[in-house]
Amino acid sequence: MDELKLNTTQEQRFQVIEELRKEGMDPYGQRFDRTHSTIEAKNYYEKLVCDVPEEEKEHFTTPDIKVAGRIIGKRDQGKTTFMNIMDMVGRIQLYIRKDVLGEDNYAILKKKIYAGDIIGVEGGCFRTKTGEISIRVKNVTLLSKSINPLPEKFHGLTDVEMRYRQRYVDLIANPEVRDTLIKRSKIIKNIRDFMGTKGFLEVETPMLHPVAGGAAARPFITHHNTLDQEMYLRIAPELYLKRLLVGGFEKVFELNRSFRNEGIDTTHNPEFTMMECYQAYGNMETVLELAEAVICNAAEMFYKDLQVPYQGKVINLSRPWKRVSMLQLVRDVTGCQELTYSSPREQLVELAKKLEVEFEEKDTAVKIMGKIFDEKIESTLIEPTFVVEYPKEISPLAKANREKPDTCDRFELFINGKEFANAFSELNDSEDQLARFEAQIEQRKAGDDEAHEMDADYVNALRYGMPPAGGLGIGIDRVVMLLTDSASIRDVIAFPTLKKISANQNQKPNPEE
């Protein structure tokens, strides 16, 4: 494979590996039992040095410990070598002397071990003249040779494409990437634990769906060979979680991936992580409070006062969060206070034109209203805002409001102008649900390929009776973005979706295409 061809530097390094093998050394070592991480080693020194008399502190060295990591810098100084090694939690300096290591070992270290290699070392901790806690190395164990040179130490790896494509290099070169992913893990654990303490049971429902449902989105299509049947990667776990409610589970959640075959930008990745939960005998209000609690509880891990710095702004997550009616927001932005979800299409067309909001011929009045909201209102909702009273027409799984039949009991949560959560009082009337599906199918026929599909088995489940319930979905990647001050969803996903570099990409273009 061409992309694996070695360049000059790599060739040299490969030669070194061969030489090491000839000398009987294993370039790719075995288990190494560390006693301390880099940070623990420094703490160990700090702790022991406290009890040392003042005049002896300067020359104090701790008992031997064992530390391992990747060499990220080497300063060769003749008969002394300084190195820095990095492990998952931090870095520490090594002080290596020829007279301690011995002639032969020092020669190998000097000539055949370099930045990028992974080593284990043994020795005591001390403080150098310039004040840095270091390890006075007595033994070096080679654990892994590196053939690929590391990116430049000062500028690091900045090429955005390469950072995403070769995240492993990015992680070595840019410590903040690792910090972000560690925070991501902490946030997810925090949410999982929080849901547990609230009595929700974590469940796993299918990712391969015979019918893609639970959201308005285009699915990925795949195929099962032995069943010889089309399958869809799930766009949402919603309909399966509610089947569990029918079956008698009362508080369930799932925190995992969904897939939507749509555009990619700074807030959308085709596979993304969502936490969806359902609470039987609850409603929209129940899960509204839950949404606030979940996000605030996670935010408090990093920001006790809930003042969250994000991309130069400060977003105040203090509770309670604002609630506004979608209809009222649209009325305000259009200046038309008589507007309702039953207003005639011509009126919306006129308002959309006035605001220069584009729409399509097939769009209904409510759809146009949705577009006005998306374009003129959404991005202005910076502080956490629950937008409530959604039109029933675009919420086919939500219960209609008893007083306002064209409205449903649904909210979407917006923070920093982006959707963070979507929730409603779940529709549990099977025949209403059937009618809603049928309306969606009409819309699909009219050209809306994001309209929901009929899920007959789900209707059948509802016919057994589902308790009234509140359901909530929170976009986890966006929560992580907010709490890690990340500008792009790609920064909070270890391996974001990228276009494949095809083997014939650089060939002559095919005139047939």
Added chain:
RNA sequence: GGGAAAUUAGCUCAGCUGGCAGAGCAACUGACUCUUAAUCAGUGGGUCAACGGUUCGAAUCCGUUAUUUCCCA
């Protein structure tokens, strides 16, 4: 979907009006027993994203393609 920009050594980047392909770091050789972007002396390293065109001559001008980024819808 539309617009703009980027793509040159392993990495970070220069390269002007078309005229021998450059620097720093990394690597290699050597000096140096408290350095930390170590320092000093020397050496090697290139499909200038790909393909085509204009030209005596193209990294540079033109076109197409690819990937990525940003903005707009």
